[in-house]
Amino acid sequence: MKQTWRWFGPDDSVLLSHVRQAGATGVVTALHHLNDGRAWPEDEIAKRKAEIEAAGLVWSVVESVIVHEDVKTRSGRHRELIDNYKTSIRNLARAGIKTICYNFMAITDWTRTDLDYRMWHGGTALRFDIVDFCAYDVLVLKRAGAEAEHPPEHIEAAKVRLAAMSVSDLARLEANLIGWVPAREFIFDRESFRRALDVYREIAVEDFRQNLFAFLREIVPVAQEEGVRMAIHPDDPPFPIFGLPRVVKDADDAAALLAAVPSPSNGLTLCTGSYGANPRNDLPAMARRFASDIHFAHLRNVTKEADGSFHEAEHLEGDTDMVAVVDALLAEERRRKAEGRADWEIPMRPDHGHAIVDDIGKQVNPGYSCIGRLKGLAELRGIMRTLETLRA
Known part of the structure; x- marks a missing residue:
């Protein structure tokens, strides 16, 4: 798998030089200073891409082109904002960036207490x-x-x-x-x-799901035309909070989304931590079932508690059999390579990480400290190397 690293741009305390030292070759980032629904200009994309390449790395995945609340509720400026989204897809494709991770969580992004x-x-x-x-x-x-x-x-x-x-x-x-x-x-x-x-009090779960499908029916044809693969991130946590609708929380939701807009450009981000916090989800089974539609992987682990609480475990601990997940993803890569696909590699990143060693007490984006993710990536790399060696 293509080993990548989430980077929050020039203001990130984790530098691109640190990404190289961690052993990653790809960067997962976005134009965070423009992430308010406007179309991303080609010159700004080129500037960020050049910065990454100057560090000896590749911009592998966009995470994320934000989906504005008006799009989620089909209100206000949603028509203009969807057109902007299409322009961003086209401009990213022209720059050679062909994988876009996004989410459709109402109001919140990932949420922790x-x-x-x-x-x-x-x-x-x-x-x-x-x-x-x-x-x-x-x-x-x-x-x-x-x-x-x-x-x-x-x-x-x-x-x-x-x-x-x-x-x-x-x-x-x-x-x-x-x-x-x-x-x-x-x-x-x-x-x-x-x-x-209050905006969401009158939006039922199935209405919200149809809003997602309507969005996909608009953008997926553009993505397919441009050779871009859209990879939706699951809800996090994968159950309702604040009374908000959740429509990407389990295998049934993933299957419904793929069936609603069938296309090689309509796919999934397999986030083992987000899906893994839902007791209904069997992550190795999901990796095998949806293998051909997985365009990106976030690999992390969680430990669930009986009352619904959970915490983020070390990457090889917790409730998900990470070896089985990685094995399924490597098998899918072999299948794609045998088909002759140039894009056979699945980009993955060590998602979140504990604050450990010198990162304790530092000002970092929570979950995105350097050393905890470096440790996670090293452990995941060890799994991949071992499985590849055993198969050789």
Whole structure:
């Protein structure tokens, strides 16, 4: 697999030189300073590509060309914004960048309650605590209808948890849930978040799914014409939060999406962490079932708890059999290569990582510290090399 690395651009504390030292050859990035729904100009794409190539690397995957909220709700400027999206696809293709990862999560991007969860080894990880989330959703945000969506035992536990929180604890929880996500084009406070949620109160899950399919029916033909492969990222976490619709949370959702707009340009990002937080998902089985439609892979692991909480485990630990997933992806690469495809390699990146060693206490994008991802990539590379050697 093509070993790649998420990079947040010139302001990222992890440098392109660090990416090379980690052993990756490809970069996964976006024009974050233009990620507000406008079309990406060719000159800006060329500038970012040249910067990456000057470091001896290749811009392998775009993550992400943002899907604006108006597109998700089919409201406001959605027609203009879809046209902008098509232009961005065409301009990226002209620059030779042919894989685009994107998501269709309403309002939120990936969501965690704790960005510094202390692990047994002394480093920190990302965690979603269902009781903390319930405390915020029901007792702090006081979202209309929230109480009916949480089991009584979670609400009772949340009352105890909230009573024990300091002012700074609560401020940190709120910032984690609604105020901060890397590469997002907007930041909420409590009132603006409530207003954003109100927009979705009248949008049912199936209506939202049809909005996604309508978007795909517009952009996939452009992507196919340009030789671009669109790779949708699953919802994270892969279950409803804040009463918002979730339509890319499991194997059934993935199958429905692929069937709605059949095309080699309509495919998946296999994120083993996001899909892996849903107990219904068997990741090795999904890797085998959807192999031909997997255009990109995020490889990370999670440990799930009985109440729905989870934390991000080390890459080879947790609940997902990472060896079996990698084996399935390597088998798909062999199949593509035998077909004579020039693009037979599946780009992968070590998704998220623990803050360990010298990265502890540094200002980094949570989940995207250097050393934890370097460790994860090295472990994944070891799996790949071992499986390739055993097959030789």
